[in-house]
Amino acid sequence: MSRRTMLVTLAAVVAILLAVMLVFLANSDSGISPEDRKGTEFVEQTEGGAGEEQFPAADPVPEEGAEGTVSRENENYEFVLRNYHNYVTVYTLPEDTLYEYTDVILDVLPEETKEEIRQGKYLRNEEELYNFLENYTS
Structure with missing residues (x-):
């Protein structure tokens, strides 16, 4: 084999190895353990896209009456947190429209x-x- 052929072959092998390493690094996790990533799959799956599935708003919560409970009619609330497929989701008020999906799993919260x-x-x-x-995602 001539010296030139050996150099070209060596350069090709190095280029292939570099390409494989770049692909591996691009596809690997960012150093976050699987336990720390638990719950983020839902958010990643629902982020934007042309074919994003539209989810219906959660069922409205009935107002509580005069039986000694607090009524929310006259209070100025901007958001309501609800359970959606065992994750906490945020809805805006008074429209009761979806504001944000979170990666907070309901099961890890206090009872x-x-x-x-x-x-x-x-x-x-x-x-x-x-x-x-911030309290439940950090």
Whole structure:
């Protein structure tokens, strides 16, 4: 084999190895353990796209009456947290439209918080919303 043929062959092998390494690195996880990634699959699957499936809004939560419970009629709530396929989702009020999917799994929340979300946890503003999300996503 001539020296030139050997150099071309060596260059081709190096180029192929570099391409394989780049593909491997591009497809590998970002160093996050599978346990830490738990719950993010739902969010990744529902992010934008032309064929994105439209999900119906959650069933509205009935207002509580005069039996000693708090009525939300006169209060200024901007958001409500609800259970959707065992994940916490955020809806805007008063339209009751989907605002955001979260990667917060209902099963990992404290029992009291789970029940609040099943009933519809009302939040007054974005600060309350992001405080809640920060507490349960970090």
